[in-house]
Amino acid sequence: MKADAGSRAGRSGRGTGRVTLREVAARAGVSIGTVSNYLSGRARLSGETAARVKAAVDELGYVANAAARTLKTGRTMTLTLAVVSLNQPYFAELAEQVIAAADERGYGVIVQSLGASRARVEKCVDAARRGVTDGLIVSPTLMGERDARLFEGTYPLVVLGTQPFEAPAPNITVDNVKAAYDATAHLIRAGRTRIALVGGEFGPLRNSRSCRAEGYRAALNDAGLPFDPRLVHGIYDWNSMEGARAVDVLMEYAPNFDAVLACDDLLALGVMRRLMDRGLRIPDDVRVVGMDDIGQSRYSVPTLTSVDLGRQNVAVEAVDSLIAQAAAGRRAAPELRYVAHRLICRDSSPAALGVPGALGSPAAPGEDAGEDTAGRDFKA
C-alpha cells in the first residue's frame, strides 16, 4: 500500500523533524513529483488530485525546506550587507533601505557589522564564497589599495562608497567631491565667505572624507574665495561631541567664520548645539550644512540643511545589481557608478530667495528648492 511506503519514508530520515514532501505525497496518495508540481504551479493537475494534495498539505502543515531547495536550485534568496556599524545612523538607515529593497524582490538580508576589523571582512567574503547568500554588498572602510584582491572571486559583489582601491566589481557611490562642492556653493551663494569645514581631511588616500574636502576647496576656488587652513577642522570620531569641539577650536583660531560645512550630520548637530550655546544665531550668524541627511536632521532644532547622499538609490541599485549578477551566474564587470545626491534645505541654511536651493547632481534635476518631502519613519 502506498500509505505504508509513505509512513516508512516519513520515519526514515534523520532530518529536521519537519513534514516533508514525501509525507504529503503519501498522505495524498500521489507521488512527490506531483506534489511539487502542485506547489510550484508548474503543471496543472486534475481538480480531484489537486484537492487531495491541498488537503494533505494543510492537514500536515507542510512547509518547504529552504536548504533542499537551495541545494537544488543554487539560489538562497538572501543577500549579505556588510557595513561598518549600525551604531552610525547613516549605515543603519542604509541597511533599512537595503532590507526594504531586497524584501520587495523576495530576498532577505544578512547584515554584518565590520567595525575596523579586516578579519570580519574576510569572514564575509568567505561566507559569500560558500554560497551562504546569493551576493555581497560591502561598504568597507580603513582599507588600503592592496585590499582590492580580498574581493576577487566570482560570487556576486557590489562595493559601496568612495574607495581607495579599484574594486573588482561594480562600485556604487555618491560623487563625494561634487556633493561637497554643491553644499559649499550653496553657502557661497548665500553670501558666506568664511566657510569652515568640519570632518574633512586633506590626505593622499582617496576616501569619502578626502573627496569631500576636495569638493569644498574646489568650490571656494571656483568662487574666487581664499582657502584658509585654519577653517578646516579634522575629527577623531563621527559624533556630535566632535562637532561641538570643532566649534570651540574654530572660535579660538578663526572666530570670524560665518558658515560650517560638516562632513556628517552628527557632527553638524553638535556644531549647531555649541554655536547656540555660545549665543550665535543659526542661520543668521552662522549657517550650518551637514551631509548624509540622517533622520535626526529633520527633527533637530533648528532643522538641519543636509546633503542627501542618495542612500535610497544606492540601496536599490546595489540590490538590483546583485540580483542580476546572481541570475547571470557571474560577477558583473568593474564599473564606477554614481548615484544622484541633492541638497535638502532646512532652517540651518535655507535656500536663498529666487535662487535654486536644491542642487542635485545632473542625474537628479528638477528637485524642489528647500522643500523637505521626507515623511514618517515607515516610508515606502
Add this chain to the structure above:
Amino acid sequence: MKADAGSRAGRSGRGTGRVTLREVAARAGVSIGTVSNYLSGRARLSGETAARVKAAVDELGYVANAAARTLKTGRTMTLTLAVVSLNQPYFAELAEQVIAAADERGYGVIVQSLGASRARVEKCVDAARRGVTDGLIVSPTLMGERDARLFEGTYPLVVLGTQPFEAPAPNITVDNVKAAYDATAHLIRAGRTRIALVGGEFGPLRNSRSCRAEGYRAALNDAGLPFDPRLVHGIYDWNSMEGARAVDVLMEYAPNFDAVLACDDLLALGVMRRLMDRGLRIPDDVRVVGMDDIGQSRYSVPTLTSVDLGRQNVAVEAVDSLIAQAAAGRRAAPELRYVAHRLICRDSSPAALGVPGALGSPAAPGEDAGEDTAGRDFKA
C-alpha cells in the same frame, strides 16, 4: 582511472559552478570521504595523504557549499532578527549587539524590518518555519492579544519587549515599569516635584509605553506626590520634534514643571533643545531624563541622563537562548525573563551628591553613580 571518474563527476552536475568535494578528491586521488574527514578534522590521515588533499584544496580553491551542509546537518548557522525599523536608533543599536553576539558564536544574522505591517511578521514566521534560519528573535509592535498564535510553532523563537500577548516562547525584556519608576525616583530624590512625562500613555494595552507610564505614576505615588494629568504628554511619533512640541504644550498648560521624563531619548533630545530655546537651564531649572540610552545621548549638549534598558543583555540572552533551542531541537518553554536596566547619570540630571545615582534593577547592583563608561562605537 580515478582521475577520469573525478573529472567526469566534476562536469556532470548542473550546480553552482563551484569546486566540489568530488573534484578535490579526484585531484588528490582519494575518496570524498577522506577529503571530508580531512576538512572537518574528524579523522586523522597520514601525512602524505593530508598533504595531497591540502594541495588539491588549495589549487582548486575549494570552499564548502553551505546549502549542502545545511541540508545534511539541519543547521544554517544563521539567525533572524526582526525589529520595527533600523531607522530608530534603539533598534539599530540593538541589531548591532545581536549581530556581534551571534558573530562571536559563529552565527550570521538576517535582519528584517517589520514597520507596522502584520504581513511582514507573517513573512518572517514563514521563513523561520521553512528553516531559512535556525531561529527567530522578534520584537513586534502594534500587535494585540490575539496575535500570539501567529508565533505558534516548533522553530526556535525569542520574543523581545513588553508585549500585550503571552508569547509561546521565551520573552526577554526590561522591566519597563521599574525602569520608569527608577528614573522618576531619581528625579524625586533630586528634589523635583513637578515631573512631566513625555511619550508615555495610560491605556489598557500592556506595552512598553503604558508600563513606563505606570512606573512613573507609581513612583510619584510612593513619594506622596500628586499625579497631575496636565504633566503627561502623549506623542504621535518617536522623534525629537515631538519632544520639542511636548515642551510647547507643557509650557502652556503646566508651566511650573521642574523635570521631564521622556520615554525615549530622541524625545528627550527634542525636549532639551526646546527648553534651552526658551531660555530654561538644564538641569538647574528643569532636569531631563530619557530612556534607551542611544549613542547620541552621550554626545548631546548637555549630555543626557538616560536609562540603559539592557540592550546588551537582551542581545546576548536572546542569541544564547536561540542557539540552545536549536541545539535541543525544539522551542523553549514560555518564560518572562527580565534583564537588568540602569540609570546612567549625565549632565541633564546628575546624580545627587551622597545619593546613589545609578539605580539598577536588583540584577545589576553596584553600578557606579553618574559614571558613564561608554566608549567608542566599536566596543567589544
Add this chain to the structure above:
DNA sequence: CTGAAAGCGCTAACAT
C-alpha cells in the same frame, strides 16, 4: 496529467 528517478554537495556511519 502523473509517476519514476536522477541527482544538487555534503556528512557520517559503516566497511575494509
Add this chain to the structure above:
DNA sequence: ATGTTAGCGCTTTCAG
C-alpha cells in the same frame, strides 16, 4: 587510515 554508501528534501527531466 581510507573508501563506500546512504541519504538530507527538493526540483526537474523523462516516461508513460
